[in-house]
Amino acid sequence: MTDLPSYVLERTFAAPRALVWRAWTDPQLLSRWYGPNVETIIHRLDVRPGGLWLNEMRMGGRSSYQRTQFTEVAAPERLVCLMANADARWNIAPNPMMPDWPRILLTTVTFEEERSQTRMRLTWTPHEASEAEIACFAAAMDNMGKGWGAGMKLLEELLTELKAAN
Amino acid sequence: MLATISRKGACSAGELGVLFESSQPTISKHLRVLEQAQLITRHVEGRRHMFRLQPTQLRQARAWLERHLAFWEGSLDQLEGLLEELKQAEGKRE
Numbered sequence: 001m002t003d004l005p006s007y008v009l010e011r012t013f014a015a016p017r018a019l020v021w022r023a024w025t026d027p028q029l030l031s032r033w034y035g036p037n038v039e040t041i042i043h044r045l046d047v048r049p050g051g052l053w054l055n056e057m058r059m060g061g062r063s064s065y066q067r068t069q070f071t072e073v074a075a076p077e078r079l080v081c082l083m084a085n086a087d088a089r090w091n092i093a094p095n096p097m098m099p100d101w102p103r104i105l106l107t108t109v110t111f112e113e114e115r116s117q118t119r120m121r122l123t124w125t126p127h128e129a130s131e132a133e134i135a136c137f138a139a140a141m142d143n144m145g146k147g148w149g150a151g152m153k154l155l156e157e158l159l160t161e162l163k164a165a166n
Numbered sequence: 167m168l169a170t171i172s173r174k175g176a177c178s179a180g181e182l183g184v185l186f187e188s189s190q191p192t193i194s195k196h197l198r199v200l201e202q203a204q205l206i207t208r209h210v211e212g213r214r215h216m217f218r219l220q221p222t223q224l225r226q227a228r229a230w231l232e233r234h235l236a237f238w239e240g241s242l243d244q245l246e247g248l249l250e251e252l253k254q255a256e257g258k259r260e
Binding site: 013019022023101 | 199200202203204205223224226227228230231234235236237238239240241242243244245246247248249250252253256
């Protein structure tokens, strides 16, 4: 794990944690916020370890599909899931536009309550990824070097220099 | 070092090994990873393997991460709006 690059996004909401948790785990609420400017259709949302979230997003007459499997569910503070692109039959599929982008992203969402506000933190890490997928993900990140173990240090330096040269 | 590749146009694995003070197998392994990810390209010139930068793939990877983040930032903006709405609805009920 320490050898893998990860990307973190944080946001604080002026709402109690229970409400933020509900917005993630109630399909009617989740479909209202997940996916900007698209029609989100939730075919299944089974928020428990091993359960699936099958998500379709429609835009301009075309659909894209995501298959997410929950691996850890600790209400109301932590959700861990494996997020992947899928085909129309919900099989995990590589991204046609970006074949070296990690096919599966291990996504960890944590919710911390502070004075009736909720700090949400999303962390993405390539899951069961090839070295090419890991290099692609790492090359894309600005905060390169964070979360990289010593084994990948040379690769990290190579990529940092590559970024600097461009 | 890849700044060096960029400046020189191309570098051999041997030159990179000297520059990085790394063994040939180590350098080769890492060059192979970068090559698989299409971040660099290899040209065989006689007995030497020359490496060049492949900036297109790097740009695409960055663009893809930006798309991923725009998706999430946009979603979280919508979540913020929805939470406001839910809070107000709950306030009215109380």
